[in-house]
Amino acid sequence: NAGVTQTPKFQVLKTGQSMTLQCAQDMNHNSMYWYRQDPGMGLRLIYYSASEGTTDKGEVPNGYNVSRLNKREFSLRLESAAPSQTSVYFCASTLSGGNNEQFFGPGTRLTVL
Amino acid sequence: KNEVEQSPQNLTAQEGEFITINCSYSVGISALHWLQQHPGGGIVSLFMLSSGKKKHGRLIATINIQEKHSSLHITASHPRDSAVYICAVRSRGNEKLTFGTGTRLTIIP
Numbered sequence: 523n524a525g526v527t528q529t530p531k532f533q534v535l536k537t538g539q540s541m542t543l544q545c546a547q548d549m550n551h552n553s554m555y556w557y558r559q560d561p562g563m564g565l566r567l568i569y570y571s572a573s574e575g576t577t578d579k580g581e582v583p584n585g586y587n588v589s590r591l592n593k594r595e596f597s598l599r600l601e602s603a604a605p606s607q608t609s610v611y612f613c614a615s616t617l618s619g620g621n622n623e624q625f626f627g628p629g630t631r632l633t634v635l
Numbered sequence: 636k637n638e639v640e641q642s643p644q645n646l647t648a649q650e651g652e653f654i655t656i657n658c659s660y661s662v663g664i665s666a667l668h669w670l671q672q673h674p675g676g677g678i679v680s681l682f683m684l685s686s687g688k689k690k691h692g693r694l695i696a697t698i699n700i701q702e703k704h705s706s707l708h709i710t711a712s713h714p715r716d717s718a719v720y721i722c723a724v725r726s727r728g729n730e731k732l733t734f735g736t737g738t739r740l741t742i743i744p
Binding site (some may be wrong): 553565570628631 | 679725734
């Protein structure tokens, strides 16, 4: 089992460029999450998907869109990147809800110039 | 005030010492998670608990629901325990986790 995989690992964008961060899990989990991690702050939820076909906003959704492509894959899109979106992005999955262990991907370090 | 507060923010100790990291939260919860983030950045789940105590190897996690407080203990600490330890809570009726800012632990040989 690969667990949770994310691509790319690193990315540098210019302001205004767009990109999609990919996430996939092979544990047959129902719930998937996108977080960002910034220095001095806890992980913050951007969007989540409680099940295939559903997505909901988290704490910091502005500037992002998501797609739950199927049960395995959950992508995060930046339509017009801004320097404030420089961060480390983590994808996570869990069987369902918050009363199960969350499994995290390795992270994507994104820099927006 | 953040929903989840951790203390201390930074902790340096000698190898072999007993370590305690604290987590306080302000809402009613259905579960509390302890996570470990290594210098390389990867995050792994250590414990999930809703009452009592759990033990895994040299790690022990306790929770006091009435006092809204949890502790993570490490016995016989080792330099490989050096990492950031993160507390997260799921409030009742909520799908989502709220995270503390983490405790950076450094164990000196």
